[in-house]
Amino acid sequence: xxxxxxxxxxxxxxxxxxxxxxxxxxxxxxxxxxxxxxxxxxxxxxxxxxxxxxxxxxxxxxxxxxxxxxxxxxxxxxxxxxxxxxxxxxxxxxxxxxxxxxxxxxxxxxxxxxxxxxxxxxxxxxxxxxxxxxxxxxxxxxxxxxxxxxxxxxxxxxxxxxxxxxxxxxxxxxxxxxxxxxxxxxxxxxxxxxxxxxxxxxxxxxxxxxxxxxxxxxxxxxxxxxxxxxxxxxxxxxxxxxxxxxxxxxxxxxxxxxxxxxxxxxxxxxxxxxxxxxxxxxxxxxxxxxxxxxxxxxxxxxxxxxxxxxxxxxxxxxxxxxxxxxxxxxxxx
Amino acid sequence: xxxxxxxxxxxxxxxxxxxxxxxxxxxxxxxxxxxxxxxxxxxxxxxxxxxxxxxxxxxxxxxxxxxxxxxxxxxxxxxxxxxxxxxxxxxxxxxxxxxxxxxxxxxxxxxxxxxxxxxxxxxxxxxxxxxxxxxxxxxxxxxxxxxxxxxxxxxxxxxxxxxxxxxxxxxxxxxxxxxxxxxxxxxxxxxxxxxxxxxxxxxxxxxxxxxxxxxxxxxxxxxxxxxxxxxxxxxxxxxxxxxxxxxxxxxxx
Amino acid sequence: xxxxxxxxxxxxxxxxxxxxxxxxxxxxxxxxxxxxxxxxxxxxxxxxxxxxxxxxxxxxxxxxxxxxxxxxxxxxxxxxxxxxxxxxxxxxxxxxxxxxxxxxxxxxxxxxxxxxxxxxxxxxxxxxxxxxxxxxxxxxxxxxxxxxxxxxxxxxxxxxxxxxxxxxxxxxxxxxxxxxxxxxxxxxxxxxxxxxxxxxxxxxxxxxxxxxxxxxxxxxxxxxxxxxxxxxxxxxxxxxxxxxxxxxxxxxxxxxxxxxxxxxxxxxxxxxxxxxxxxxxxxxxxxxxxxxxxxxxxxxxxxxxxxxxxxxxx
Numbered sequence: 001x002x003x004x005x006x007x008x009x010x011x012x013x014x015x016x017x018x019x020x021x022x023x024x025x026x027x028x029x030x031x032x033x034x035x036x037x038x039x040x041x042x043x044x045x046x047x048x049x050x051x052x053x054x055x056x057x058x059x060x061x062x063x064x065x066x067x068x069x070x071x072x073x074x075x076x077x078x079x080x081x082x083x084x085x086x087x088x089x090x091x092x093x094x095x096x097x098x099x100x101x102x103x104x105x106x107x108x109x110x111x112x113x114x115x116x117x118x119x120x121x122x123x124x125x126x127x128x129x130x131x132x133x134x135x136x137x138x139x140x141x142x143x144x145x146x147x148x149x150x151x152x153x154x155x156x157x158x159x160x161x162x163x164x165x166x167x168x169x170x171x172x173x174x175x176x177x178x179x180x181x182x183x184x185x186x187x188x189x190x191x192x193x194x195x196x197x198x199x200x201x202x203x204x205x206x207x208x209x210x211x212x213x214x215x216x217x218x219x220x221x222x223x224x225x226x227x228x229x230x231x232x233x234x235x236x237x238x239x240x241x242x243x244x245x246x247x248x249x250x251x252x253x254x255x256x257x258x259x260x261x262x263x264x265x266x267x268x269x270x271x272x273x274x275x276x277x278x279x280x281x282x283x284x285x286x287x288x289x290x291x292x293x294x295x296x297x298x299x300x301x302x303x304x305x306x307x308x309x310x311x312x313x314x315x316x317x318x319x320x321x322x323x324x325x326x327x328x329x330x331x332x333x
Numbered sequence: 334x335x336x337x338x339x340x341x342x343x344x345x346x347x348x349x350x351x352x353x354x355x356x357x358x359x360x361x362x363x364x365x366x367x368x369x370x371x372x373x374x375x376x377x378x379x380x381x382x383x384x385x386x387x388x389x390x391x392x393x394x395x396x397x398x399x400x401x402x403x404x405x406x407x408x409x410x411x412x413x414x415x416x417x418x419x420x421x422x423x424x425x426x427x428x429x430x431x432x433x434x435x436x437x438x439x440x441x442x443x444x445x446x447x448x449x450x451x452x453x454x455x456x457x458x459x460x461x462x463x464x465x466x467x468x469x470x471x472x473x474x475x476x477x478x479x480x481x482x483x484x485x486x487x488x489x490x491x492x493x494x495x496x497x498x499x500x501x502x503x504x505x506x507x508x509x510x511x512x513x514x515x516x517x518x519x520x521x522x523x524x525x526x527x528x529x530x531x532x533x534x535x536x537x538x539x540x541x542x543x544x545x546x547x548x549x550x551x552x553x554x555x556x557x558x559x560x561x562x563x564x565x566x567x568x569x570x571x572x573x574x575x576x577x578x579x580x581x582x583x584x585x586x
Numbered sequence: 587x588x589x590x591x592x593x594x595x596x597x598x599x600x601x602x603x604x605x606x607x608x609x610x611x612x613x614x615x616x617x618x619x620x621x622x623x624x625x626x627x628x629x630x631x632x633x634x635x636x637x638x639x640x641x642x643x644x645x646x647x648x649x650x651x652x653x654x655x656x657x658x659x660x661x662x663x664x665x666x667x668x669x670x671x672x673x674x675x676x677x678x679x680x681x682x683x684x685x686x687x688x689x690x691x692x693x694x695x696x697x698x699x700x701x702x703x704x705x706x707x708x709x710x711x712x713x714x715x716x717x718x719x720x721x722x723x724x725x726x727x728x729x730x731x732x733x734x735x736x737x738x739x740x741x742x743x744x745x746x747x748x749x750x751x752x753x754x755x756x757x758x759x760x761x762x763x764x765x766x767x768x769x770x771x772x773x774x775x776x777x778x779x780x781x782x783x784x785x786x787x788x789x790x791x792x793x794x795x796x797x798x799x800x801x802x803x804x805x806x807x808x809x810x811x812x813x814x815x816x817x818x819x820x821x822x823x824x825x826x827x828x829x830x831x832x833x834x835x836x837x838x839x840x841x842x843x844x845x846x847x848x849x850x851x852x853x854x855x856x857x858x859x860x861x862x863x864x865x866x867x868x869x870x871x872x873x874x875x876x877x878x879x880x881x882x883x884x885x886x887x888x889x890x891x892x893x894x895x896x897x898x899x900x
Contacts, residue, residue, distance in 0.1 A: 151613070154618075154900065155614055157773070199458050199460075200456045201446070208433060211430040212431065215427075215441070218392055220411065248774065249774050249802075253773050254613075255799065256774055259770075297782050303786070305766065
């Protein structure tokens with residue numbers, strides 16, 4: 001009687017509520033990307049070409065991979081402001097190791113990545129063991145990484161890198177376009193992390209910790225280990241991004257990455273992930289990065305001044321967060 | 334007081350102590366949970382009920398005393414240890430992840446992996462099986478939530494409570510509930526009390542804390558009365574009146 | 587009570603005048619060279635140099651604090667490369683009111699007379715020279731120009747850009763300018779800007795860049811598109827890495843600036859003020875030289891050997 005009637009009512013309501021919220025937060029960014037592409041295609045006949053899209057992908061590769069790390073951190077309700085500087089440090093370490101210390105490209109790359117992973121671990125340790133807010137921790141490590149980079153490199157760009165380090169910048173032909181191996185690596189990483197988040201227990205635990213950390217703890221999940229792991233993995237992503245940056249520009253640039261923290265957060269937000277943690281789809285961050293890249297490319301093709309890119313990005317961020325909030329409130333009614 | 338039972342308690346606490354600075358929340362408290370029973374824990378504010386439950390569920394580590402499961406001494410360093418002993422808890426604030434689905438919450442911390450290499454090496458989840466098991470489980474408890482794929486935050490308060498109780502009903506050994514009917518209306522409370530009985534009927538002993546005397550006297554087999562961090566009495570609802578129970582609780586008797 | 591004590595204190599001659607140097611950032615090689623030049627001159631002239639810097643380009647707050655600290659420490663003169671040319675003015679005015687001479691280095695404040703003097707590169711001239719060079723290098727061929735600029739609203743970027751246009755003989759909005767994009771002076775962003783501009787107009791044959799890192803990035807994009815040999819790429823700065831790029835044929839010509847000269851002239855002026863009370867005034871152009879290995883008759887230049895001699899950085 002009671003349970004039966006409840007079940008009938010819930011069945012009706014259930015089919016209404018069931019998929020709405022996640023669908024909107026997944027479709028929104030993609031819709032925005034498609035709309036933007038449609039718009040720019042109408043404004044310039046050079047936009048809609050395989051070569052141009054390949055170019056845009058190459059341009060977002062570094063931010064794209066940094067955004068993987070950032071998304072994971074944000075999913076646990078944290079934020080990583082140090083990502084760009086850690087990446088720059090990684091690229092300086094690996095390029096100096098190859099050029100000045102004469103290490104083989106492979107060893108140099110591993111060395112650089114080890115440094116970024118160490119910074120990721122440091123961030124995670126300060127957040128979990130010393131219990132400091134991630135905003136503060138990563139603000140501190142941002143400055144530490146920056147200073148070390150400048151001191152070690154004497155603020156000089158490192159050039160003359162061995163070809164072995166630049167492989168990810170090499171291209172292969174796919175139809176009409178020249179695609180870099182770096183692009184393929186970025187897409188692969190996104191695919192793997194997406195799978196892990198969706199199809200493994202650890203992935204679920206990331207969402208649980210971000211959504212309700214105390215609940216996760218009470219269910220026996222080691223939140224300390226999980227958060228530590230997330231920040232350390234993010235450090236690994238920044239190391240790979242460092243290699244991609246080096247492969248793209250051909251140099252180790254100590255001034256690189258200074259705006260990457262805000263740019264990666266922009267990609268994450270545009271992709272529909274909530275800064276409060278526990279909600280979001282990692283592929284959204286790729287879409288978010290692409291949205292920024294498409295606007296930058298499209299506006300240049302249209303001959304529009306760069307300052308408008310900045311304006312539009314700001315408007316998009318607010319729209320993204322507002323849409324997400326509105327759709328969530330509606331699905332709760 | 335009830336005559337002593339000679340069966341081995343499923344869960345037993347002796348002399349548990351917990352201090353927070355100058356405040357002593359548990360002052361050498363004892364507890365016995367017998368097989369197949371519903372044990373209600375009642376007490377005034379500050380009697381240490383919630384703290385006791387948290388010590389038994391591993392959510393906090395007591396400063397002194399011992400806990401035994403089936404007569405074995407155990408030490409819980411975290412909630413995971415208690416869960417591994419087959420003790421599941423429904424916390425006062427439910428401890429659910431609101432953005433996650435019913436099925437995901439039911440299996441939180443005990444996710445099922447796919448068979449074979451996919452499960453052991455790649456650690457992939459068997460989502461189909463979890464969905465099916467979740468639906469079957471809810472059916473067996475007669476909980477009327479249609480879709481296991483709904484995010485928990487879209488459910489009503491009573492339904493959310495039902496999910497939290499259902500999750501605890503996966504327990505192998507003991508179910509503990511902290512104020513399961515506190516935030517609910519009459520109809521929903523009725524539903525949760527029926528649920529508690531069904532859990533007990535499955536063979537799981539239940540400890541539940543409550544402020545609500547009518548609810549306590551409705552479902553409990555025995556009542557553990559807590560006062561000032563100690564156990565002052567264990568009574569049977571059939572042998573004592575509500576008024577007397579309250580009097581013991583407040584120290585009047 | 588305190589003021590009376592101070593007034594009664596014997597005024598003995600300061601053996602070493604204290605001079606402050608505040609740069610935009612600590613580690614940029616441009617400012618490192620400035621500090622080196624200032625330190626050398628200070629040592630030679632028997633002055634004590636205090637240095638400070640902002641944490642990033644645009645960090646006004648740190649520079650304000652540095653001015654206040656240096657005035658309190660008894661500096662007679664402060665040399666500053668202002669990060670925010672308007673926002674720094676109140677702090678400078680206060681320092682001058684306290685009898686400290688303030689000289690702007692590298693970039694003017696807004697208004698320029700907020701400081702006693704300006705020792706700087708004529709950034710407009712820097713742009714002008716490379717504009718003239720590019721025009722001559724094109725030898726009458728129709729030009730498709732891309733300008734890779736700094737960022738909206740920054741004076742240095744605007745001056746160099748405008749100078750380039752004037753030197754090339756065109757005005758803003760000329761149809762010959764087929765693309766303009768911002769780079770923030772960053773190499774990776776320069777590369778992206780050039781790639782996008784090439785998408786817009788594949789036949790770009792003149793590229794103006796705000797500085798040498800942006801030029802290096804632009805070159806990489808040009809080479810990937812196979813256009814590196816058919817484009818005249820010009821830049822400003824004269825850092826040693828940039829001059830090496832001119833030598834390597836990456837950059838056709840660059841306008842070299844002299845941060846060392848700015849700093850040492852500044853220190854000399856400060857010492858003079860400390861000694862005789864004579865303040866520096868007006869604008870001193872510390873010079874800009876066009877560096878190229880492919881000289882054009884229409885505009886004076888020096889070769890890369892000269893450039894390497896006077897370059898800053900490593």
